[in-house]
Amino acid sequence: xxxxxxxxxxxxxxxxxxxxxxxxxxxxxxxxxxxxxxxxxxxxxxxxxxxxxxxxxxxxxxxxxxxxxxxxxxxxxxxxxxxxxxxxxxxxxxxxxxxxxxxxxxxxxxxxxxxxxxxxxxxxxxxxxxxxxxxxxxxxxxxxxxxxxxxxxxxxxxxxxxxxxxxxxxxxxxxxxxxxxxxxxx
Numbered sequence: 194x195x196x197x198x199x200x201x202x203x204x205x206x207x208x209x210x211x212x213x214x215x216x217x218x219x220x221x222x223x224x225x226x227x228x229x230x231x232x233x234x235x236x237x238x239x240x241x242x243x244x245x246x247x248x249x250x251x252x253x254x255x256x257x258x259x260x261x262x263x264x265x266x267x268x269x270x271x272x273x274x275x276x277x278x279x280x281x282x283x284x285x286x287x288x289x290x291x292x293x294x295x296x297x298x299x300x301x302x303x304x305x306x307x308x309x310x311x312x313x314x315x316x317x318x319x320x321x322x323x324x325x326x327x328x329x330x331x332x333x334x335x336x337x338x339x340x341x342x343x344x345x346x347x348x349x350x351x352x353x354x355x356x357x358x359x360x361x362x363x364x365x366x367x368x369x370x371x372x373x374x375x376x377x378x379x
Contacts, residue, residue: 213237214245217313219328222249222348223366227356235356240310246352249305249315250294250368252345252375253324254333257301261292264318268311277331278313280321287311289318297379300327304349315346327375339375347372 213225213236225245227233239245269284271277288308295302301324305315316332319325325333329344352363368376 214240214310216348217316217344217346219330219343220346220348221343221366221369221372223351223364224348225351225353232356236353239353243308244353246350247307247310247348248350248352249307250347250349250372251303251305251315251319252327252372253301253303253319254327254336255299255301255324256296257291257293257303257324259293261290264289264291264322266318266321268314268317278311278317280317285309285311287314287318289315300379302376316344339378341371341375343371345372345375 213227213233216222216224225236227236236245265286265288266280267282267284268278268287269281271279272281273279286309289305290308291303291305293301294304307314311317313332316326316329320329320332325336327333327339327345328337328341329346330337333344347368348366349368350363350365352361354360355362
């Protein structure tokens with residue numbers, strides 16, 4: 194973003210110029226930045242219409258029994274803590290699909306595709322089913338057995354249609370070193 198300073202979409206304002214979608218603080222990986230307003234609007238519409246495929250990798254506590262599953266639980270701001278989100282039947286639709294990539298002793302490495310983009314969606318869903326993300330200070334009761342800085346959640350892959358050429362675009366970001374280090378220890 195710094196290299197494109199002054200030439201990004203103005204829709205995000207001065208605070209987030211060009212930022213089409215965001216990832217949670219302490220989550221690593223990909224975000225989409227638009228160079229102009231036309232691209233910003235186009236990709237925002239793709240996100241709204243669920244045409245952008247967002248794939249995450251996560252290390253969660255415990256061993257998930259299912260090899261894959263769909264979590265369909267609505268999410269809203271927590272009534273108990275305004276800084277948190279929570280599963281709430283009055284909330285907005287939130288759908289996460291996951292599949293197990295590898296099981297370790299006491300941990301599971303998963304791939305998650307989100308169909309909706311609610312705040313903290315993956316973190317809330319995984320915590321709700323009893324498998325919070327390792328290192329998540331908000332939704333895992335502060336348990337961080339590896340002492341990682343940030344949660345073990347990585348925005349791994351984004352797929353969408355190019356706003357001008359309409360060609361399918363696919364981007365992947367490798368796991369950060371700290372994430373690989375933990376997987377190696379396991």
